Amino acid sequence: MVEAAGIDLLNLLLVLTLAWAFGLLVERVGYPALMGEILAGILFGPALLGLVHPSEPLDIFAELGVFLLMIYVGMEVDIHDLFDLGPQALMVAVxxxxxxxxxxxxxxxxxxxxxxxxxxxxxxxxxxSLATKSRILVDLDILDTRIAGVLLGGALLSDVGVMVVFTGIMGFVETGEVTALGLGLVAGKALLFFAVALVIGDKLLPYIWEQLEGWMTRHEFVDKTSAFTVALVVALIFAFLAALADLHMIIGGFIAGLFLRQAQLDPDIYDHMYNVMYDLAMGFFAPIFFVTVAFELTLTVFTQSLGLLVLIVVVAFVSKIAGSWLFTLPTKLSSKEGLVIGLGMNGRGTVEIVIVSIALSAGIIGQELFSILVFTAIFTTTLVPPTVKWGIDWLEQTDELVFIEDVDVEVE
Structure with missing residues (x-):
């Protein structure tokens, strides 16, 4: 027992050290830290050197990492701005x-x-991958831009849509048919979650927080640590509601962060909550998630199925960019913004890996196709940071990087 705990601690130490070192290295050359963290997972994980390996503690920390990251990102986004960008986000998602x-x-x-x-x-x-895009936007410090709002909204809607279709596919696999009633039930549960979350977050949460803050003040119980604990409880409630609707918990975390920003907290308490959330997510838990994402990669496909791998990677890469870009053309987004948004939407990461893992465990796909699809997820995700950074630099050079407060965007 003690020996196993020691091995897990050493594994965690190596993962954090490698994530920090490689993240710092790529930041020094002008790219987001997560690119280095994924690279560290590939080089030192099971794919190559095998110095770090999957473990139950790492899985738990990685889940916490993506959850806390999504809470933090939600706290960075004004929900009213997100609603204003909703039509563009919907077009991108479709x-x-x-x-x-x-x-x-x-x-x-x-x-x-x-x-x-x-x-x-x-x-x-x-x-x-909502989580991957969120981290990239944080690293590039562009959460207050129009393309960031559209990307986050598009990724959020896309995740919901993928979950709905995935559930329908599993229904087809299990029964041999997909019924309109079954799909309607899945879609209805997702819509019900967002409706309930909107009522709780926009109407009830500010009132409840005001009453709670008043009670804590009267009883001299108010402090920043207690407020942070309450914020985590709120986030877990939204995550639980998302799970009830068969949605990933990160969607609940993101929604919770959106409404925590709207709760009209005392500035000192909110700033403390915000800073602690950032430190926990970016400094500890999220790097573990991005290193462990690369653990699913196997390199045998390069020798056994290289042609198929190249075909699927190229189709996945081009189709995501082209589809996202084409559907921004009817909007007031510029063509360059649409292209950069397409580059940002191209990362897959967690969602694809979860889906293909379920397909593998269900015997629907084999190890070869599983490895190819996992590598596609990691490869496209790894390409997002440099391509989006290039796109942001391009928009800045042409003076087309639009900040949310500068314009009210509507679909033509």
Whole structure:
């Protein structure tokens, strides 16, 4: 028992040290820290050197990392600005889903895959990663820009849509058919979650917090630590509600962060809550998540299935960018902004890995296709930081990087 605990602690120490060192290294050359953290996971994880390895404690810390990260990102975003950008976000979500899913399914058909396997190739290509985009936007310090708002909204809506379609695909796999009633039930549960979250967060939470703060003040019980604990409880409640609706807990964390910002807290208490959330997420838990994402990569596909790997990676990369960009053209977003948004939507990460892992455990896909789809997720995610940074620099050079407070965006 003691020896096992020591091994887990050493593993955690190595992961954190490598995440910090590689994150700092890539930041010194002008790129987001998460790029270095993923690289560290590839180099020192099971794919190559094997110095660090998956473990139950790392899995738990990684889940906490992505959850805290999403709370922090939600606290960075004004929900009213997000609503203003809603039409653009919806267009991006639809475009970033339809084209990759359709082409992914077509690739499966060309390769002679079963209908179930082709559907999973399509959903894997259509998946996106809210957590990955959030971290990139934080690292690049562009959360107050129009493209950041559209990206976050588009990723959030895309995650919900992917979960709905994924549930429908699993229903098809289990029963051989997808019913309109079944899909309607899944979509209804997701919409109900957002409706309940909106009522609680925008109407009830500010009132409850005001009453609680008053009670704590009267009883000389108010302090910053207690307020932070209450904030975590609120976030866990939203995560629980998301889970009841069959949505990932990170969606609940993001929504909780949005409403914590709107709760009209005492400035000192809110600043303390914000800073602690940042330190916990960015300084400890989130780096573990991004290192462990790379643990799923196996390199045997480079020798056994290189052609198939290249085909799926290229189709996934191009289709996500093209779909997102094309669907921004009818909006007031510039063509350059649409392209940068497409580059940002291209990362997949957690959602795709979770989906293909379920498909593997259910016997729907084999180890070869699983490895290819996991590598596609990691490869496209790794490409997002440099391509988005290039896009941001491009927008700044052409004076087209629009900040949210500078313009009110509406669909034409």
């Amino acid at each position: 475009g970033g889903f339809v084209l990759p899913f359709g082409l992914g399914y077509a690739v499966g058909g060309v390769l002679g895959a079963t209908i179930e396997q082709a559907l999973f190739i399509g959903i894997a290509m259509a998946a996106t």
